Amino acid sequence: MNDPGKIIESVEELTDAVSVPVEAYISPDYARAERDLLWRKVWLQAGRVEELPEVGSYITFEVLDDSILIVRDSEDSIQAYHNVCPHRGRRLVDTPPGKRNAVGRKPQFVCAYHGWRFGLDGENAHVPHQEDWQGALEGCNGLAKVKTDFWGGWVWINMDPDCEPLADYLAPIPEMLDPFELQNMRVRWRKWGVFDCNWKVAMEAFNETYHVATTHPEFNKFGEFRGWARAQGKHSHIGYEAPKDVDENQKGKLRLGTGDARISTAEMQVFTWEKANTNTTQTLVDAALRLKDELPEGTPPGEVLQHWLKTARANDEARGVYWPVVDPSHVGKTGTAWQIFPNFQIGHAVNNMLCYSARPYKGDPDKCIFEGAVYELYPEGEAPETEWEYSEATEEAWCYVLAQDFSNMAAVQQGMKSFGFSGCKPNPYMERSTANLHRNLARYMGSGAPRKLK
Numbered sequence: 001m002n003d004p005g006k007i008i009e010s011v012e013e014l015t016d017a018v019s020v021p022v023e024a025y026i027s028p029d030y031a032r033a034e035r036d037l038l039w040r041k042v043w044l045q046a047g048r049v050e051e052l053p054e055v056g057s058y059i060t061f062e063v064l065d066d067s068i069l070i071v072r073d074s075e076d077s078i079q080a081y082h083n084v085c086p087h088r089g090r091r092l093v094d095t096p097p098g099k100r101n102a103v104g105r106k107p108q109f110v111c112a113y114h115g116w117r118f119g120l121d122g123e124n125a126h127v128p129h130q131e132d133w134q135g136a137l138e139g140c141n142g143l144a145k146v147k148t149d150f151w152g153g154w155v156w157i158n159m160d161p162d163c164e165p166l167a168d169y170l171a172p173i174p175e176m177l178d179p180f181e182l183q184n185m186r187v188r189w190r191k192w193g194v195f196d197c198n199w200k201v202a203m204e205a206f207n208e209t210y211h212v213a214t215t216h217p218e219f220n221k222f223g224e225f226r227g228w229a230r231a232q233g234k235h236s237h238i239g240y241e242a243p244k245d246v247d248e249n250q251k252g253k254l255r256l257g258t259g260d261a262r263i264s265t266a267e268m269q270v271f272t273w274e275k276a277n278t279n280t281t282q283t284l285v286d287a288a289l290r291l292k293d294e295l296p297e298g299t300p301p302g303e304v305l306q307h308w309l310k311t312a313r314a315n316d317e318a319r320g321v322y323w324p325v326v327d328p329s330h331v332g333k334t335g336t337a338w339q340i341f342p343n344f345q346i347g348h349a350v351n352n353m354l355c356y357s358a359r360p361y362k363g364d365p366d367k368c369i370f371e372g373a374v375y376e377l378y379p380e381g382e383a384p385e386t387e388w389e390y391s392e393a394t395e396e397a398w399c400y401v402l403a404q405d406f407s408n409m410a411a412v413q414q415g416m417k418s419f420g421f422s423g424c425k426p427n428p429y430m431e432r433s434t435a436n437l438h439r440n441l442a443r444y445m446g447s448g449a450p451r452k453l454k
């Protein structure tokens, strides 16, 4: 065995090549410890604000042994409680079999066991035969509160009563992504499944661009997909290199194809729409398909990009869909996706986004609950009604490109258990997000830090 290298502690040191020990991915003890040291300490996005439209609307969110009940208790406030009856511990709101979580609307919550009742404010509203306790229930018969806050259109929860404020936790992400007005986007589809890998393996299938050329070979004909990954405190982000002298927007998600950009952009858009079902919209696809008729051959790529985005924006405005105006240099700076510690990724653009998350499944290090949701902008009141669809990790359920990503997950999970594997060696430039994830995880978990390779 080589001597273990120096532990990486600061963001600056992440430019060095590191090795990440496999413990965090495969150890049952580590997976058990995550519940208390990680999941009960961090801010987690637990649902969208628009899922709670009316007073009494509620959803639940589950992570390992904890279920959180999130309720709109008044026109302008949302509260979260531990979803457990304080009497004898029955889960208060059940998740219907086969569903990801409970969703509904109630004037109050009634425990199915002995009938204790709770108002939307979490206060106990009724205990049958309360007099039997002779006043001793005072102060311990309401629902236990969970911290909530809001950003980007999501409800965030934190089970740690002493946690730092959400704004401090998320910095600098709100400053970077607020111009994209993510809170105005609505779900086009959302799916979840139980996958055969650790939640980190699932997240790491999407937090880098290094895999694109090999895992998604079809994209190679559309251009170079070399990208960077940067650490931003606990969080990370990724983006593509832009060819020299090309519009800054090229560094963002809405990119051109190479060669005759009028033709290749349309081809890439059609492929993305049909085979990934994300990262673009029907309006963008239609506008790309018109490029060859609207622009002469030889139009420089920068002009093709401008024309494409300008006409698509105008087409959307004509149907009442308004993209935010984001300065191209800011688009370039924000890249294509942000990894919010520990388990949420937002792939943003001005008119759509793709979000992933993964969390443990029943404490088994070899399994996770994986979720993907695609959002876009809709005319007022025309967003589709969607629900979380249970979906196996297949092409039929998720589409071709995502299935390509999934195809590595179980194989990585198994491979990392090999006696012959000495630890992950993320690309220091293109996969720095993985090293940064483990640098931060180690601060919560007390072990598993990346170490310098040399």
Ligand code: FES
Pocket: 085, 086, 087, 088, 089, 090, 111, 112, 113, 114, 115, 116
């Ligand atoms: S456990 Fe809820 S009323 Fe008894």
Ligand SMILES: [Fe+2]
Pocket: 205, 206, 211, 212, 215, 216, 405
């Ligand atoms: Fe991928």
